[in-house]
Every structure is written in C-alpha cells, then in structure tokens.
Amino acid sequence: MKPTSASLLLAALALFLPTQVFAELQAGAVIVDVTPTKFPVLVNGSMVSRSVSTVKTKINARAIVVADDEERLAIVVVDSCMLPRPLLDEVKKLTAQRTKIPADHILISATHAHSAPSSLACLGTNADPEYVPFLRGKLVDAIAAAEANLEPAQVGWGSENAADYTALRRWILRPDRLRNDPFGNPTVRATMHAGTNWDNAVGESGPEDPELSLISFRATNGRPIALLANFSMHYFGDASLSADYFGLYCNGLQEKLGKKVDKDAPPFVAIMSHGCSGDIYRRDYTKPKDQWAFTDDINEYAQGLIKITLQAYNNINYLQDADIEMAENRLQMNYRVPNKQLLEWSQKIVKELGDRLPKTQEEIYAREQVILHERQSTEIVTQALRIGDIAIATTPNETYALTGLKLKKQSPLAKTMVIELANGGDGYIPPPEQHLLGGYNTWAARSAGLEVLAEPRIVESDLELLEKVSNQRRKFYQQSRGxxxxxxxxxxxxxxxxxxxxxxxxxxxxxxxxxxxxxxxxxxxxxxxxxxxxxxxxxxxxxxxxxxxxxxxxxxxxxxxxxxxxxxxxxxxxxxxxxxxxxxxxxxxxxxxxxxxxxxxxxxxxxxxxxxxxxxxxxxxxxxxxxxxxxxxxxxxxxxxxxxxxxxxxxxxxxxxxxxxxxxxxxxxxxxxxxxxxxxxxxxxxxxxxxxxxxxxxxxxxxxxxx
CATH class of the missing domain: 2.60.120.200 (Jelly Rolls)
Structure with missing residues (x-):
C-alpha cells in the first residue's frame, strides 16, 4: 500500500517525539541481628528505668533497598521502642558514604516494642551507652547488605481489614470523674484504658484504623524477596528482651513464604512497620472481655495477623516497571515549656533528686520540665516516598489513628501506607482538640512535648511531600452519599x-x-x-x-x-x-x-x-x-x-x-x-x-x- 502524505508526516514526527520509558525496578532485602552482646542492657518503654540480662527472642533490623534506573532508597525497621533523630542522622550519613543511597533517601523506623534495648532517653530511662554505638554500626551494615542483594523485581500492594486486632485504648471520662495530672491539677478528661470501667467512661476519644496494608517485592520469576506490612496497633507486651508481636509476625511469615525461595537466593524478609497507634491497643473495650476476638496469648495474636496477611498476599497484582521518588522535610518545632511557677516547682524536685534517677511520677515529670526548658525546641523529619503507584508517608511520633486516616484519605495515591516513629522519636502528637481532653498522651515531656499544633503541621508537611513525589494534588475528603x-x-x-x-x-x-x-x-x-x-x-x-x-x-x-x-x-x-x-x-x-x-x-x-x-x-x-x-x-x-x-x-x-x-x-x-x-x-x-x-x-x- 502506497503511504499517504499524512502517514509519512506521522512517521516523521515519531522520530522526534519522546518515547515513554519505564524504569526497571530492583529490590534487595536483609535481616541483621542487633541483639545486644553486653548485659545487662537498659530497656525502654516504662516510667522508671529497668535493665535485663536475658533474651527471649532476637532483636533485629530488617532492611529493604529499592532502586530504579535513577534513584535508590532504603527502608529499615528496627526492633526498638524509639530511635533518636541524631543517631539516625549519623547512620544515614555513614550509609551515604558507604553506598549509593543519599542520606535523605533513607527511612529508618522503630517497631515500638517495649521489650527492646533503650536507644533513646525518655521519662525515667536513659539510652544504653554501650548499645547505641553497637546499633549505629549494625544499621549501616543492614542497609549496605540489602543494597548488595539488589535484583530485578516486581512490586504489588495488598490490603485487608483486621478490625478484630485493633481498638481504641484512649477513652473519655465522665465530666464528674476527672483525674489529676502529675502536677496535681484535675485536667484528665481522657486517658488510656478508661474503657475497662464502663461506669467511668462515656466513649472512645477517636477512630481506629483497621487496615493491614502490604507492599510486596518479588523477583521476576515470582520468588518472594520481601514483604513490608503496616498495622496500627500499639505493642502487645512481652518479656524482655523480645521483638514483641512484630518479631513473631515476621518470623511466622518467613516460615510460610520463605519456602518458595531458591537455596542460592537471599532469604525472604518479612517486616512489620508500626502504623499510627498512639491511641490504639488490642483490647476492644466496647465489648465484655469474654467477647474479645482473641486471648492474651501473644502467639495467637501474631498468628491471627499472619492469617489475614496471607489472604491479602495471595490477591496481590504486581508491576515490574515502576519508578521511585522520595522527598523529605525538616521542620523546627517548639517544645511546650513550663511557665515560671511550674519550672520553679520542677527545679526544686530535681535538685532534691541529685544524681538519683526519678522513681515517682512527680519526680519523672518534674525532671522532664527542666529538660524541655533547657532544650526549648527541636528539629523533626517528615518523609514521603513513591514506588510506582504506591506511597509511604512518615511521622517521627506516636501518632493517633486519626492522623493516619487524614493522610491516607487525602493522599494523591489510593495505595498509601503511614509509618510512625520514623526518623526520630519525638513523642505523642495528639490532634490539637485532644490536648483539651488531657491525659498521659498530652503531658509535656520528651514523650509528648511538641507544640500543640505539631500534628496539623506534620500532616501538612506529609501531604505536601506526597504531592511532590506523586506530582498530583491531594484529594478532598468527603463522605459519599448513601x-x-x-x-x-x-x-x-x-x-x-x-x-x-x-x-x-x-x-x-x-x-x-x-x-x-x-x-x-x-x-x-x-x-x-x-x-x-x-x-x-x-x-x-x-x-x-x-x-x-x-x-x-x-x-x-x-x-x-x-x-x-x-x-x-x-x-x-x-x-x-x-x-x-x-x-x-x-x-x-x-x-x-x-x-x-x-x-x-x-x-x-x-x-x-x-x-x-x-x-x-x-x-x-x-x-x-x-x-x-x-x-x-x-x-x-x-x-x-x-x-x-x-x-x-x-x-x-x-x-x-x-x-x-x-x-x-x-x-x-x-x-x-x-x-x-x-x-x-x-x-x-x-x-x-x-x-x-x-x-x-x-x-x-x-x-x-x-x-
């Protein structure tokens, strides 16, 4: 057939038009044992300091490195209660020197296990001085090892409802049943676990987020490389040292999915990251105890989540051509510092402490006021990354489930995961209205000391970053009309x-x-x-x-x-x-x-x-x-x-x-x-x-x- 003038013109134009090029995705993953070698070791997560000399389960750092033709990024989840930003900044700097991954393309988060070594000073517990440098080196090793395992990969998203495994722990008290804060004032209108006594409480103080979300990486032949899960449930509680339910969940998944791995290939890596769980726990106080979905057996809890995960995992569709993008912001945040009267009260108590660690709630919060007064402000890190049509946003805080829902429902990408306690451990950030209800989550300390408007500022920063990495505008949330x-x-x-x-x-x-x-x-x-x-x-x-x-x-x-x-x-x-x-x-x-x-x-x-x-x-x-x-x-x-x-x-x-x-x-x-x-x-x-x-x-x- 003789070509027409129109077809010749189109052919000529095609020579000059850009051709859509898809980036080849690569992924590599590794597990590094970060269990301390020197005992006793301080353990974080309690009001007062404690140390242990026994190990129930290993403490691990689990890392994934993802790359396309132009970018590389790393995601690391550590069995730890909280990780301080200065330590993580050091890890990122050292990693950037050793690998091809820029420092601002590294996400490191804690699982929030209350049975892991202390890496961050908080309330009555100091950071363990010998464990911190040990962990620093291990985290750099983990990222470098994951990068060495990079191979062509596919990525997919899965999601399931796991409502029976998460519930609100923060309930609102009756107005005639207020409790005192550590400073002797009757400000506590909402508090953790108040729902155990129905006569005292009027209802939950916020929503839950029942989504169990998954980002799965597999080799081009279908062999599983890594699975990054995310769920909004506070720690379960386990004997020290242990990785809590996070570790049991990961080990259980590796036993089930790791069987598909070739003997010469790197082992399959399962990771459970911490969702927005600041006001969340596993007990549903809206029901009598005999109607709870599971017992107080941590193994039963982990196995239940694994079962739900496998339902979602088996329905995942994968993409091989997926590019990646990552961005971060660093924000200056003020602390809520004590007024003159409270500071003088606190300084008097701290002076009487001398070199002794605080033992009572009054002593702990008095010392925290002095520390906040000395520091005045801090720097926090927020991040967003995109892998194909999948997004992750982070907060360096113990974040309420409502905050996670704000990010998910306004994100430009429907497949969005929110990881808390990432790139720092800057305490609770209740939404501003929750400060009026008081309670432990609002008491000014390193565990909850940021300014009242920290939550909306962090949400806005994350949404801006999500818009940047996706090159799309955020969604406007509004309920559908039934x-x-x-x-x-x-x-x-x-x-x-x-x-x-x-x-x-x-x-x-x-x-x-x-x-x-x-x-x-x-x-x-x-x-x-x-x-x-x-x-x-x-x-x-x-x-x-x-x-x-x-x-x-x-x-x-x-x-x-x-x-x-x-x-x-x-x-x-x-x-x-x-x-x-x-x-x-x-x-x-x-x-x-x-x-x-x-x-x-x-x-x-x-x-x-x-x-x-x-x-x-x-x-x-x-x-x-x-x-x-x-x-x-x-x-x-x-x-x-x-x-x-x-x-x-x-x-x-x-x-x-x-x-x-x-x-x-x-x-x-x-x-x-x-x-x-x-x-x-x-x-x-x-x-x-x-x-x-x-x-x-x-x-x-x-x-x-x-x-």
Whole structure:
C-alpha cells in the first residue's frame, strides 16, 4: 500500500517525539541481628528505668533497598521502642558514604516494642551507652547488605481489614470523674484504658484504623524477596528482651513464604512497620472481655495477623516497571515549656533528686520540665516516598489513628501506607482538640512535648511531600452519599451537617446553602456514626463527632415559628450519673435560658433514658415514653408548627405540646447542638447527620428520616 502524505508526516514526527520509558525496578532485602552482646542492657518503654540480662527472642533490623534506573532508597525497621533523630542522622550519613543511597533517601523506623534495648532517653530511662554505638554500626551494615542483594523485581500492594486486632485504648471520662495530672491539677478528661470501667467512661476519644496494608517485592520469576506490612496497633507486651508481636509476625511469615525461595537466593524478609497507634491497643473495650476476638496469648495474636496477611498476599497484582521518588522535610518545632511557677516547682524536685534517677511520677515529670526548658525546641523529619503507584508517608511520633486516616484519605495515591516513629522519636502528637481532653498522651515531656499544633503541621508537611513525589494534588475528603443521606437532601433542608470532618472549627453544610456551623473546641472527630451502609456507599464508614462538654453553633435566620430539626444521637452517659443525661439541641441566646427558648434532651435520673423537652418559660420537663439504650444510635426529630411542638423517636411520636411559647425573633436564629444555651448538662456522646428544615415536616416525612 502506497503511504499517504499524512502517514509519512506521522512517521516523521515519531522520530522526534519522546518515547515513554519505564524504569526497571530492583529490590534487595536483609535481616541483621542487633541483639545486644553486653548485659545487662537498659530497656525502654516504662516510667522508671529497668535493665535485663536475658533474651527471649532476637532483636533485629530488617532492611529493604529499592532502586530504579535513577534513584535508590532504603527502608529499615528496627526492633526498638524509639530511635533518636541524631543517631539516625549519623547512620544515614555513614550509609551515604558507604553506598549509593543519599542520606535523605533513607527511612529508618522503630517497631515500638517495649521489650527492646533503650536507644533513646525518655521519662525515667536513659539510652544504653554501650548499645547505641553497637546499633549505629549494625544499621549501616543492614542497609549496605540489602543494597548488595539488589535484583530485578516486581512490586504489588495488598490490603485487608483486621478490625478484630485493633481498638481504641484512649477513652473519655465522665465530666464528674476527672483525674489529676502529675502536677496535681484535675485536667484528665481522657486517658488510656478508661474503657475497662464502663461506669467511668462515656466513649472512645477517636477512630481506629483497621487496615493491614502490604507492599510486596518479588523477583521476576515470582520468588518472594520481601514483604513490608503496616498495622496500627500499639505493642502487645512481652518479656524482655523480645521483638514483641512484630518479631513473631515476621518470623511466622518467613516460615510460610520463605519456602518458595531458591537455596542460592537471599532469604525472604518479612517486616512489620508500626502504623499510627498512639491511641490504639488490642483490647476492644466496647465489648465484655469474654467477647474479645482473641486471648492474651501473644502467639495467637501474631498468628491471627499472619492469617489475614496471607489472604491479602495471595490477591496481590504486581508491576515490574515502576519508578521511585522520595522527598523529605525538616521542620523546627517548639517544645511546650513550663511557665515560671511550674519550672520553679520542677527545679526544686530535681535538685532534691541529685544524681538519683526519678522513681515517682512527680519526680519523672518534674525532671522532664527542666529538660524541655533547657532544650526549648527541636528539629523533626517528615518523609514521603513513591514506588510506582504506591506511597509511604512518615511521622517521627506516636501518632493517633486519626492522623493516619487524614493522610491516607487525602493522599494523591489510593495505595498509601503511614509509618510512625520514623526518623526520630519525638513523642505523642495528639490532634490539637485532644490536648483539651488531657491525659498521659498530652503531658509535656520528651514523650509528648511538641507544640500543640505539631500534628496539623506534620500532616501538612506529609501531604505536601506526597504531592511532590506523586506530582498530583491531594484529594478532598468527603463522605459519599448513601440512600439515607439522599432522603434527607430530597426534603430540601435549610442546612445539613454530616459531621464527617477530621477537625474543626467548621462543620460543612452539605445542603448547598452554605450555612456552615462552628464547632466549639472540646470535640472528638471522625468516630463511627449510624448505619454506614445507609449513609455511605460500598465499604465506607459513616463518620460522626463525639461531644465532650462543648457544642456546635449555627445561625439560621429564616426559621420563624415553623421548622424541624432532625439528628441522630448516641448517648455515652450512664443514666444514673445526673438528672439530665445531656441536652442535644437548644435554641436561644448564648449563656442563658431565655423565656422563649426551647431545649431537647435525654433524661437521666429523672425520666431515665427518655426524650425530654423544656420550654425556657416554665422550665417544665415534658418526657416521652420510650427509653433510649446507652451507646446505641437513634434518630430524633423535633417539629415546631406555631405553638405546637412534636418530638419523634425513630419516626414514632413521643412528645406533643399544644401551646409551646416561642415567637420568632433574632434570638431564635441561634441554634446549639450537643449542649444547652446555658451550658448546663451538655451532651456527652456522639451526634450525626444533623438537618434543619425551615418548615414543619409531616409525620410521613419524619418517618422517612428514620428508615
């Protein structure tokens, strides 16, 4: 066939057009024994100093080096509680001199085993002076050995839900059960393991992240090279010295998958990195102990995670042509230093200590105040890397599960892993609102001393790095709309707050009317809401907020005397705790109880568990007939039609008032959710899917809201 002029032109252009070139991926991995050789050795993870002279399981450093035609990077996970940035910076510098890997292309993280040698001074324990230089050399050896094992490779991603193996350990206490901090002040509103006593607590302080994610590397012939896993669960707890469940998990996987390795090839390497676990533990305090998914046997726990891992591993699809990219930021962070009065108190205690190590909580935190005062600030490292369409982000902290979810759900790449305690051990970084709830995770010390805004600064740094390595913009997170959300929108609300935010101060209006509401500070975000399958699509979790003494404020100026309020409620207070368990909705001027206001709540010792409505004029409680069970989701609708007020529970009428005062006016524009206008007996629990209508809904319409 004679070529046309058009085809000749295209052929000529092709000579000058760039050809897409795929990078050949390479990977190598190794395990290096970093068990100390000199005993006794200090062990980190306790309030007071301790040392051991026995070894239960080996302590290892597990390394992967990944390369393409242009870049090389290393990922190392060490059986350690925490690793200090200065030590890791030395390791990276020495490694860069010995290998072809730049210092800023090396990620080194700790598993957070509380039964491993101490490499970082924290609370009552110092770093072991003989172990630290030993570990430094071993880490350089590990990276160099992994680089020497580089070979053509393929990479793939796997993920499974392991919800039975992780749960919230930080629970919010009742407002009448506050505890003292180490300085004698009653600031502890949320604390670890408070859920063991249901009478003391009102609910979890945040979400969990049940994802067990995997990055798998294999040779081009299918032989497994390495598997990097990531899971958000704090240490299990084991006898020293040991690698905790992290080591058992890795050894178990190597036994199962390592059989496929050729005898002349390097051994298969399994690695478990630490996910965002600052407020996470293995015990699900929402259930009685006899309903927990597993016993206190660490081997059973590790085997359960291995079983789930294999389910994900067997479904992995691999890419051979994958390029890599890595970037890091170094941020200056201030410490929360003591004021003059606290410093003087601390200095007096430390002077009395002399050369003795602290033994009491008061002594430990007094010494920490002096150390923070001396240091004032520090430098932290954040990183992001990409391998093909897979990303990893890091924090140098004990990071809450919520923080990890923020990064995963906003990352430009759907396949994103978040590794905490990487490139440093800079303590807990609670989201800012969690500082208001207090507790061990917030007490200023090297274990939790960074500025209040450290968490959002680190999240933003990681998102910027993820954008850089992927050359894509971050995602905007918003819940999908399931049928229940669609039913609310079909009724044309004046405002609709889904309460699916990661943080405040704004609650986005989903109605399209741009009437955002404002969160007051003491709120816990992103907890599980009602009926996920109804309000969202697919496997997405519907999200809600937990009110811990503060409210959500809104102003709607066209309600007049005909309006409706729809919301889902979840009460956390025991019904015998106070007269009113909590007020969920209130209308009127702030800080008072005007005669024309209206207030909707849930009874406590009076009308236990029943809906109650109170007019500001007569202050009389009008109660429903049906008791609401604690820690369950229920739908409530209040309908005002002139002087008539009706309150519905799950679509059925509960309260009806024929002559309720409340003339329209500017003060009735102010709406409060999660508390009363005068802040008396504010809501202690969750609210979700709040909708306001500028008309009186019919009983049939109310019924659709509860379906």
């Amino acid at each position: 049928p229940a959300a669609g039913a609310i929108l079909a009724l044309k609300p004046a405002a609709y707050w889904r309460l699916d935010e990661f943080n405040g101060p704004r609650a986005r209006d989903a109605s399209g009317n741009q009437r955002d509401a404002i969160y007051e500070p003491a709120i816990a975000y992103f907890l599980e809401g009602p009926e996920s399958k109804s309000f969202c699509k697919a496997d997405e979790t519907n999200r809600a907020v937990h009110f811990a003494g503060n409210r959500l404020q809104a102003r709607i100026n066209d309600l007049k005397d005909q309006y409706s309020i729809s919301l889902w409620i979840w009460n956390g207070m025991p019904l015998d705790a106070r007269e009113i368990s909590g007020w969920m909705f209130s209308q009127g001027p702030n800080h008072g109880l005007a005669a024309y206001g209206g207030h909707l709540g849930l009874g406590g010792t009076e009308f236990p568990g029943k809906l109650v409505f109170m007019n500001g004029s007569d202050r009389k409680l009008h109660a429903g007939q049906t008791a609401v069970e604690r820690w369950t989701w229920n739908q409530v609708t209040l309908v005002r039609d002139g002087d008539t007020v009706k309150v519905y529970l799950n679509g059925k009428p509960e309260i009806e008032l024929k002559s309720a005062p409340g003339k329209p006016g500017p003060m009735l524009e102010q709406l409060f959710f999660g508390g009363r206008t005068d802040n008396q007996s504010n809501w202690e629990g969750r609210l979700d899917e709040i909708a306001v209508f500028n008309r009186a809904l019919t009983p049939a319409e109310v019924k659709t809201l509860a379906q």
